[in-house]
Amino acid sequence: MxxxxxxxxxxxxxxxxxxxxxxxxxxxxxxxxxxxxxxxxxxxxxxxxxxxxxxxxxxxxxxxxxxxxxxxxxxxxxxxxxxxxxxxxxxxxxxxxxxxxxxxxxxxxxxLAAPMTKPAPTRAPKKIVIVGAGAAGFAAAHRLRAEGYDGALEMIGADLLAPYDRPNLSKDYLAGSAPPEWLPLREPAWYHDNGVVLHLGRQATALDVSQKLLTLDDGSSVGFDALLLATGADPVRLPIPGADRPNVFYLRQLADADRIAAACGGASRAAVVGASFIGLEVAASLRTRGLAVDVIAPEAVPMARILGPELGAHIQRLHESHGVVFHLEDTVTEIGDGALTLKSGAAVAADFVVIGIGVRPNLSLAERAGLAVDKGVLVDEYLATSAPGVYAAGDIARWPDRITGERIRVEHWVVAERQGQTAARNILGFNERFDAAPFFWSQHYDQTISYVGHAPQWDRCEVSGDPASGDCAVAYWRGARKLAVATLGRDLDSLRAEAAFEKALG
Structure with missing residues (x-):
């Protein structure tokens, strides 16, 4: 011993x-x-x-x-x-x-030595271009090189920075406990050493699928033999008076997180509009920094639509135990100088405001190119779009999900990465279905929720354990079909649920 x-x-x-x-x-x-x-x-x-x-x-x-x-x-x-x-x-x-x-x-x-580099795939496209330098884009580029692809590879990203760990922005980074050097997914030398050409701070404005040609916002053109669209999503803007004030923030990029952190320096109170996962993670991070935080949201119980009333109520109580004040079943009608006006007539004091009411997929490039689009870029089980040689992954991709039996689009980091990996292999001819069960995690103070599957609508949820104890699992059902499992303090159960979904699909 x-x-x-x-x-x-x-x-x-x-x-x-x-x-x-x-x-x-x-x-x-x-x-x-x-x-x-x-x-x-x-x-x-x-x-x-x-x-x-x-x-x-x-x-x-x-x-x-x-x-x-x-x-x-x-x-x-x-x-x-x-x-x-x-x-x-x-x-x-x-x-x-x-x-x-x-x-x-x-x-x-x-x-043992690291695995040998794989031989270059036969009959691979001579040049692959990835539009988007987020989760799906980076994962695709990494997998292409890991599979031995030695052709030309270019990434086009609207962000000024090379791919970085976006989930951390609302969690430890915004809380001040994760330094900036933790964020890059790879050091700059990796892109040089692996022949990945980055076009940062650039957007593709036009796509000609017949000519296999992209036009960028600086007027330049980029040709390709195969293309992955991974353009991600943009925050939904709040259309109310005062939403364009300089002390109103959205969180999507590292620069956004830095602006919010800078605003904390001279502030004592902040308001968060929206009780989404991002919104409540931001609330937790701001409380960690010592600010008073008010959350305004239209629902009666935060995240009850996704997590169910029991787990949603637990998350609310957890935040309240850390000092967060909720204004539920209410909305913001105006953001004024130092205060927000609510529909109920109440006023909430705030030095700055963070809005987290969802995101909207960036479909404009695909729509203008004539790709099949319906609440997302439509792809098959191999993530191929309606245009030959063009694939889509991440927040924009709407694929046939075998767990729900429906087409779904999911805005989760890990899903985007895994789709990028699958799309990369399929560009190289592996003919691999995307069958991974969707997964995400959300961190609130010292508690982490893990969620496997996808249950946009469910008719019953079964709770095992007590959320208040930090030890529970919730299964979401529609009829006789289990769609998803959320866990708190039961990591192994979450992994088993993921494996069970995969086995059922197999």
Whole structure:
């Protein structure tokens, strides 16, 4: 036993009895002075690093599915055999070690080299262009190079910055606990070294699918052999008097988060319009900075439409316990100098305002190009649009989802990344269906909600556990079909729900 009273973790270099390994259950240990896990699957035993390469989640608490292990925090998926990050939000491989069995014991030997670079795909497009430098765009570019694609690759992004971690903007970064250097998805050298040409601060204004030509807002043209549209979404603007004041903010880009953080410096009170996930994450971050926060929203219970009344009420109480004041079943009619006027007639004092009432997919380029569009860019199960050689992914893509049996469009970071990865493989000819169950997480103070599936409408929800205890799961049903599962403090249950959805689709 260690001094803390916990069992000492084995040194894998000194060997572990094979009989001590339960099938598919990660065993925590160490090797070369670092943390590692050992996993037995059938006749094979694997030793890989113990931390997810995304946000350092503890893989020992994750789920083994086949020859993969999934992170309990944000559902990244790794190959146990190669260490490769095969599903976002992780992109870097796990370290791994050669194992050897001697007299019924498993020993971890030398660390293995990273997997060999894959050979260039045959008959790949000579030039691939990605419009959008967010989650889907970066994930596609990364996967193209990871698959060995060695052709010309260009990305066009409206943001002035190379791809960065947008979910962090409303969470730790806005709260002041995550430094700017945590945000880039890759250092600038990665794009140079991997031959990814970035056109930043640029927008594509026209797309000629027959000529395979893009026109940019500076008048230049970019040709392509294959194209991925990942233009994302823009915040919905609040059409009321005063919404254009300089102390009114929307949060979509890093520059927006920096402006909000700067406004905190001379402020004591802030108002958040909208009790969306983004809105309430912003509220939590502003409370962490010490500001008084009021939230104004039209619903009776925050997020009840998505999470159900029990979990929605818990989130409201959680925020109230941290000092947030809610003005529910009310709307803002005017933003004045230092105060907001509500429909109820009440006034809410605020030094600045953050509006989070949703986003709208950026479909203008696809519409002008004549692509099939209906509440999103219509794609098939391979994420191909109505135009040959043109794919779409992320916030704009509306795809046939086999969980709901309907076409859906989802505005979640991890979904966008995974769609970017699938689209990239299909551009290279892999003919791979996008069948991943949608997943997102939302952070509120010290509690994280994980949500798997998609339930835009449901007729009943089943609650297991007590949200107030920080330990519960909620399943959302429409008739006899389970559409989604939300969990609080039950990371393994969330992973199991994801695996169950995938198995049902398989």
């Amino acid at each position: 260690s001094e803390s009273g916990q069992p000492e973790q084995p040194d894998f270099a000194k060997g572990v009895a094979l009989s001590a390994l339960d099938e598919g259950v990660p065993l925590s240990g160490s090797i070369d002075g670092g943390a590692a896990i050992m996993v037995r699957k059938g006749a094979d035993v694997f030793v890989v690093g113990a931390e997810c390469t995304h946000y350092h989640g503890p893989l020992a608490e994750g789920l083994v599915v086949g020859e993969t292990i999934r992170c309990p925090w944000h559902h990244a998926c790794f190959s146990l055999r190669t260490g490769e990050a095969i599903r976002a939000p992780a992109f870097d491989s796990l370290p791994r070690w050669r194992v050897e069995e001697v007299d019924g014991k498993i020993f971890a030997r030398e660390r």
